[in-house]
Amino acid sequence: MTDIKPLFDDESMMKEPIIIAGPCSAESETQVLDTARQLAAAGVRIFRAGIWKPRTMPGCFEGVGLAGLPWLKKVKEETGMLVGTEVASKSHVISAIAAGLDIIWIGARTSASPFAMQEIADTLKELNADIPVLIKNPVNPDLDLWIGAVTRIYNAGIRRIGVIHRGFSTYGKHIYRNQPMWALPFEFARRHPEIPVICDPSHITGEHDMVAPLSRHALDMGFDGLMIESHVNPSCALSDAKQQLLPSELAELMKELTVREKPTGTPELDALRTDIDHIDSELLELLAKRMEISKKIGEYKKAHNMMVVQLGRHDSIMKDRTDTGERLGLPKMFVGRIMSAIHEESVKRQL
Ligand code: PEP
Ligand code: MN
Numbered sequence: 215m216t217d218i219k220p221l222f223d224d225e226s227m228m229k230e231p232i233i234i235a236g237p238c239s240a241e242s243e244t245q246v247l248d249t250a251r252q253l254a255a256a257g258v259r260i261f262r263a264g265i266w267k268p269r270t271m272p273g274c275f276e277g278v279g280l281a282g283l284p285w286l287k288k289v290k291e292e293t294g295m296l297v298g299t300e301v302a303s304k305s306h307v308i309s310a311i312a313a314g315l316d317i318i319w320i321g322a323r324t325s326a327s328p329f330a331m332q333e334i335a336d337t338l339k340e341l342n343a344d345i346p347v348l349i350k351n352p353v354n355p356d357l358d359l360w361i362g363a364v365t366r367i368y369n370a371g372i373r374r375i376g377v378i379h380r381g382f383s384t385y386g387k388h389i390y391r392n393q394p395m396w397a398l399p400f401e402f403a404r405r406h407p408e409i410p411v412i413c414d415p416s417h418i419t420g421e422h423d424m425v426a427p428l429s430r431h432a433l434d435m436g437f438d439g440l441m442i443e444s445h446v447n448p449s450c451a452l453s454d455a456k457q458q459l460l461p462s463e464l465a466e467l468m469k470e471l472t473v474r475e476k477p478t479g480t481p482e483l484d485a486l487r488t489d490i491d492h493i494d495s496e497l498l499e500l501l502a503k504r505m506e507i508s509k510k511i512g513e514y515k516k517a518h519n520m521m522v523v524q525l526g527r528h529d530s531i532m533k534d535r536t537d538t539g540e541r542l543g544l545p546k547m548f549v550g551r552i553m554s555a556i557h558e559e560s561v562k563r564q565l
Contacts, residue, residue, distance in 0.1 A: 222296070234317075325350055
């Protein structure tokens with residue numbers, strides 16, 4: 215997608231980092247305008263508010279719908295901020311564009327659905343739209359599904375495209391609401407360096423206190439911007455109450471956000487990277503050796519009619535390796551993930 219254009223023609227909007235902020239949901243005209251005024255005063259240039267809310271459970275607040283569009287227009291007129299909302303269907307796109315919104319985004323539940331994505335793309339094409347479109351990662355960690363969603367929008371003629379990393383749903387309890395699985399947005403950026411990648415620390419963390427530290431980390435890691443939820447009265451928010459910042463908190467955070475230089479080759483950095491390259495090739499050679507031995511074990515088991523997986527042995531390996539790792543300063547979870555991947559591949563070699 216080499217002919218991607220900047221999200222906005224106004225270069226001052228593209229000053230890094232791109233900050234998009236506003237409530238999860240537009241709830242009332244007063245809530246929207248109060249939040250917007252405070253955010254504009256804090257220096258935010260792009261305002262977000264969901265008016266159609268895709269909720270996991272029916273019966274939750276599903277957004278104010280069309281009633282919210284005039285509120286967003288007012289925000290634009292009064293504060294000069296650009297305004298945007300989430301779209302998930304043909305009628306949403308038609309209404310958002312007719313209302314003159316400056317930007318639209320596609321949520322994680324929608325980007326996981328090729329039918330919905332195609333409907334949105336077809337509508338943008340029919341309207342010959344030239345609006346910036348941000349595509350959130352799908353709820354499931356499937357990079358091709360994400361790239362497929364982006365490609366549908368690109369094929370519809372849209373050239374102002376960005377993506378938003380908001381983490382992935384997984385089963386069970388974790389520190390974060392949605393797992394960041396950083397390898398996926400990094401791989402997206404590697405394959406499509408022309409497309410800005412914005413981090414959404416609100417939906418990743420799901421927790422108000424963790425938004426600021428993750429925002430700083432995201433910029434340090436090289437994300438092009440942040441989408442952060444902010445509400446004048448977070449505890450009373452009708453959706454995502456736990457993760458929204460007060461506009462004053464966001465203002466504080468913005469003051470301390472800094473963008474690091476993109477790494478350029480200095481002799482010191484180059485030397486460290488060469489060390490890493492050597493270690494990686496040693497690691498890979500060792501892994502290949504290990505797999506060869508697994509294969510031999512597989513042949514032995516086959517010849518002696520023995521089952522491939524022995525849970526007791528797997529358990530003791532996991533315990534031993536995570537303990538050893540811990541002694542070496544490697545977190546147990548990290549070593550556990552590596553050992554599980556190695557075990558999975560070893561089992562394949564033995565089948
Ligand atoms: C949102 O931005 O409020 C939202 C619904 O996000 P996601 O699609 O990431 O869940
Ligand atoms: Mn939300």
